[in-house]
Amino acid sequence: SSTLDVGRRPCPGAMRSPRAEAGTALPPPLAMDIVRQYGDLLRVGCMRVNNQVVVWEVGGTMEAQLTRFVQAMLDALRREPETCSLRVATLVRCVYWICKALSINYVLMDVLQAIRDRVGALCTIEGSEDAKNTRYSLEVLPGPAFRVSVAWLQADNIVHRDPRTAERLVKGTLSSIEAEFAAPPEVGEAPTYLLQLEFKRSIASKIFSAIACTDTCHERPLGATPLHVLVTPAAALRTGTEDHVASSLPCFVQLCDFLTFLPMPCRARASPRWS
Numbered sequence: 001s002s003t004l005d006v007g008r009r010p011c012p013g014a015m016r017s018p019r020a021e022a023g024t025a026l027p028p029p030l031a032m033d034i035v036r037q038y039g040d041l042l043r044v045g046c047m048r049v050n051n052q053v054v055v056w057e058v059g060g061t062m063e064a065q066l067t068r069f070v071q072a073m074l075d076a077l078r079r080e081p082e083t084c085s086l087r088v089a090t091l092v093r094c095v096y097w098i099c100k101a102l103s104i105n106y107v108l109m110d111v112l113q114a115i116r117d118r119v120g121a122l123c124t125i126e127g128s129e130d131a132k133n134t135r136y137s138l139e140v141l142p143g144p145a146f147r148v149s150v151a152w153l154q155a156d157n158i159v160h161r162d163p164r165t166a167e168r169l170v171k172g173t174l175s176s177i178e179a180e181f182a183a184p185p186e187v188g189e190a191p192t193y194l195l196q197l198e199f200k201r202s203i204a205s206k207i208f209s210a211i212a213c214t215d216t217c218h219e220r221p222l223g224a225t226p227l228h229v230l231v232t233p234a235a236a237l238r239t240g241t242e243d244h245v246a247s248s249l250p251c252f253v254q255l256c257d258f259l260t261f262l263p264m265p266c267r268a269r270a271s272p273r274w275s
Helices: 028-038 062-078 086-103 102-117 205-209
Strands: 045-051 052-055 134-141 147-153 158-161 168-182 193-199 227-231 261-262
Touching: 028 062, 028 086, 045 062, 052 062, 052 168, 062 086, 086 102, 086 168, 102 158, 102 193, 134 193, 147 205
Parallel strands: 045 134
Antiparallel strands: 045 052, 052 261, 134 147, 147 168, 158 168, 168 193, 193 227
């Protein structure tokens, strides 16, 4: 089957106690994937989920941060009408796919290639080491489906460095990326990311911008700038191996931390690795 077991159980009528429950740990292979490849979000300490800000304690080992993050996200998803009745086995894998979808190791290379196609040079995304200037968000949509996004508050963060002189050349601004996918995703499919960019252009490039667009990322200018560019990673978000790992094995440490909702802007306590 192309979907996980998403059998329903009654939604809770009141806020659930944020205690660990049996079966709420990530299967060890998925936990190891996050720790080794997709752990960007763990060190941030907060994420907006619909109209709430979910926070978890940062610090300590990556495994400990993962445990606290998983419990916080599970409790948040259980409070959403669209996901409150999904089985635990589905929810824990959804947390894995959320981490993966927001990871530099999953999407950044495709983002940088799309930028390179337009500016003609290999660039990096600067400024994201300061997590105060980065915002992670998750929208839980009917379906259910997820819309994930990363927004950068610092301008001029698309930078090329001359390989001979190391001169720093600002090429533009990446304001945000977002993607939407079903919960759970279809096996073998990758979400399409919407990039909001603004490039610094020469006079010549402005004159010929109308004919410079390639077909690969379907660039659509909104007036002059910013641009919206669509990028689809080569790798699938859900490979199918996630469905076959043992879900009953514990992940590192018990899930026993608390979920906190704050009615204020997200203030990260550590930085992701988008650079």
